[in-house]
Amino acid sequence: MTDITHVESDVPLDVWDPDVAPMVERMRQSGATSFRTVGVQGVRNNLESIVRPTGPAMASVHDADCEGPGGPIPLRIYRPPTAPGSGAPALVWFHGGGMIMGSLDSFDRLARDVAAATGAVVVNVDYRLAPEHRYPAGHDDAYAALCWVNRHADQIGVDRARIGVGGDSAGGGLAAATALRSRDEHGPNICQQIMFYPGLERPVDRPSMRRFGNSAFLTVDDITWMKNLYLGDDPALDDEYGSPALATDLAGLPPAIVVTGFADPLRDGVEEYGRRLQDAGVPTAILRYPGVGHGFAMQTSTVARARTAMAEVGALAAARFSAGQADSTVSG
Template structure:
């Protein structure tokens, strides 16, 4: 497999951490120790809040975009969920991405910290995500956002949460969403796609870790569509979607299959499969293929928010 990985990504493989969630608390501590302090560039207001009865969020507002909107103007808002297999990750781990998205798209970003398994199995994290989304819809004007231009998105487990939110928002008649970004999303607990069966030793995420992740998240319960969106029987009338799949990722095929199902149901979908990549590689800025992946997502968000 190594000879097929993008050369720029291959060069950083020896320096990547090993993901092992067999001991979740210990792995979280190790991850926090590796997380760099958040950078605060000019032109951005950042505020931490606790909303909806106990959900921590971090709100990023680009000042230049606010000034351009003028008096009474409001920005599109992306409600974002970090990755980590439902087991690790926090607001700090995705802070840099949220900063860049707010500045480059010209939108408000609400970075949500949801409860983690195994201490808090499904539906705890999903309930937090839903509560945060509803709070944004109900209080958009208070954060300079337009309640008519709300998108959800996330990476890995966060992408799974975003997909589940799009399903519930459709099922319950709101909040109305203009877009969903599912970046290498966790979607299917059945672990039975060709890529999931094949990739048991791939960088950063592999079938053994996926098995543990779902065991922790479901805690023996039967999955429904809000836990595993691939189980949804009806995917019509969902928000337009941007979906990514990486070649050497056990999650590859569930992303592609979900995208195809949405397309067949009449949902507008932009699907990107990137050769030579693996799970998590989209966040490696030294590789051109990774930079392009992030630029494409932000271009799509600008179009969804009608920016520029």
């Protein structure tokens, strides 16, 4: 890991979208402290206590379990009204939270938004969290969930040829790692990967990390602390499934949608990964949204630009699923 040479002391309010700036100002006035200071249980409690408006209505929502290497993995399956009762596309979805927090409940709104926007059945995965379960526990659970959806596609009414993976933040990193592993182990076919500002690496000295490393939504210290809790303190031990940016070969991966916010410290590393996918011949859309920072996909109830991003990403994903259906029909 490269040391960050200089991190700006603050992010000016005029950087933020008009819907976001008041939120940032409130956070500053409240004297929000670092994740490290609050501690693991504190950040978990804070995330779970946030009250979000109920997301889009679903045709059905039900809980299930899948077999995992550490025991049953809880799942929550969302079928949007536009999805057929059988043969629907599916997204195996991994929630954010830095690999140390988050649950099916705290990410219920986001799962509903993704299902409504993409028209896909979303299988939200409650993978094990650090520090109780360090790497590779979360990654192993993510891959096990993909394999379960592939095996049980008929039972849950989805098209085995149109299963994608996706996630936000840490979950986006899990999606990238799951795609890498499935390629390497000749596992289930993945139709596409959707990554909202994925956590792909430890902090690296990049312009976005220097300029936005003290953002109200995520700081360099937050990232370092959470990465250490999940991966351990020694970066020399990292591998490409824990830190997908370390992967040297990205050829043969599924088509990708890579999404960033302008004021996210992770922005430049995420976009570099997207360009590397493109260079490896992987069809990849790289979408950057102005005025927003890390976690903006969780802000659809209050931020118009987040709603726009969700609609645009959903349309791209739906088009890829439609192309996958056509390909399946032709090959069949």
